Amino acid sequence: MLNIFISVIMIFFWVSNVCAVQSTIMNSEGYACMGEDKSRKQTEDAAMADAKKKAVEDAVTYVSSITKVEDFAIVQDIANAYSKANVKILDKKSSWYKDERAGDCYKIQIKAEVIPDEKAIKEAAAKKPAADNPVLPLQVSLWTDKKEYADGDKIKIYLKGNKPFYARVLHKDTKGKYLQLLPNPYRTENYFNGGVIYEIPSGNDKFELEVSPPFGDEQIVLYSSTSPLGDINLKAEGGVYQVKTKERDIGIKTRGVKIKGMDEMPFGKKTTDITEKKDKVDASEFFEDQLKIRTGQ
Numbered sequence: 001m002l003n004i005f006i007s008v009i010m011i012f013f014w015v016s017n018v019c020a021v022q023s024t025i026m027n028s029e030g031y032a033c034m035g036e037d038k039s040r041k042q043t044e045d046a047a048m049a050d051a052k053k054k055a056v057e058d059a060v061t062y063v064s065s066i067t068k069v070e071d072f073a074i075v076q077d078i079a080n081a082y083s084k085a086n087v088k089i090l091d092k093k094s095s096w097y098k099d100e101r102a103g104d105c106y107k108i109q110i111k112a113e114v115i116p117d118e119k120a121i122k123e124a125a126a127k128k129p130a131a132d133n134p135v136l137p138l139q140v141s142l143w144t145d146k147k148e149y150a151d152g153d154k155i156k157i158y159l160k161g162n163k164p165f166y167a168r169v170l171h172k173d174t175k176g177k178y179l180q181l182l183p184n185p186y187r188t189e190n191y192f193n194g195g196v197i198y199e200i201p202s203g204n205d206k207f208e209l210e211v212s213p214p215f216g217d218e219q220i221v222l223y224s225s226t227s228p229l230g231d232i233n234l235k236a237e238g239g240v241y242q243v244k245t246k247e248r249d250i251g252i253k254t255r256g257v258k259i260k261g262m263d264e265m266p267f268g269k270k271t272t273d274i275t276e277k278k279d280k281v282d283a284s285e286f287f288e289d290q291l292k293i294r295t296g297q
Contacts, residue, residue: 020289022137023115024063024082025090025225025257027282028055030110033102040104044094047106052087059085059114062283063137078137081120088113090255113255113286134163134194138285140224155209156199157181157220157291163194165287167224168232168254170243171209174216178243178250181207181220185236190229206239220291223254227284230256257284 030051032043060082064075091111099105121137138161145156159167167190169182183190187204201207223229232253234241245253 020139021115021287022121022139023113023286023288024059024137025111025113025227025255025284025286026055026058026062028052028058028110028112030054030108031105033099033105035102040096040106043104043106044108047094047108048110051108051110052112055087055110055112055114056083056085059283066135066137077120077123078116081116082114084117084120085114088115090252111256136162138163138165138224138226138287140165140167140222140287140289142220142222142289142291144220144291149211151211151213153211155211156201157209159192159198159200159222160196161192161194161224163226165192165194165224165226166190166229167192167222168229169200170221170223170250172219172221174214174218176247178221178247179237180232180234180241180243181209184240186239201239218293220293222287222289222291223251224288225257225284225286227257229254251288255286257286 028051030047030049030053032038032046032050034040034043038046060079063082064079089110089112092108093110094106094108096104096106140159140161143158145158149155157169159169161167167182168180171179171181173179182200184205184207186206192198201209230253232250233244235244236242243250
């Protein structure tokens, strides 16, 4: 079995949720026309603002619809957290077109990550813990078997989601090198049921996480979503994968979740079609967490 050496300090151990990110990934569209008062740049900016606004509105609608708890106050808290969200653009498509009445118009389609207000979402979750509640937005707990390790100890990682989810689990060593622990060449399944504790390594895994120098700061990184995750560049290295994607691109590519809608509507629709309503919101819940481990003698 492949040994992946992880050095863990005996005194300090940072628990999960230090850097947890809970969000919703949406497909959205924005429109604007030049008229007599806008430049092309102003029109493009107006269309982007429209797309972002709709992404937030759709996220609030989606999250409110899945949050079926008896306590209305909790539903309202979560909706408020999303109404104060930041919007990060993951992908976009755009096009200028002519409208018979409005003239030059601009349409943009975006895939956006809607990140709710962190403080507000934590307060809402505290009232109804998400770890065991499948009707709240996705949250996946990440932890290890104990808080202190000595040289030669073997580390166990555990996952538990409040609802079914897809996951990618990475290890970052002291030199900044990433290995993908799950899925791996021998354990290819990355879909997990909610409410079940999963262990890494276990089952078909062909590696161990064994404590050994060099010492330093290391991380276990979790990406999870209710939809299949985007692909990253991997190379088999024994029982795991070496991550070839650049560090700054790992999160971006992983957030390329496979949700419908981005390519469904053609460009060049007239403004008379803009008021058409979609039957359902295109969305995927996303959750990221990092388990930080400080190593030393």
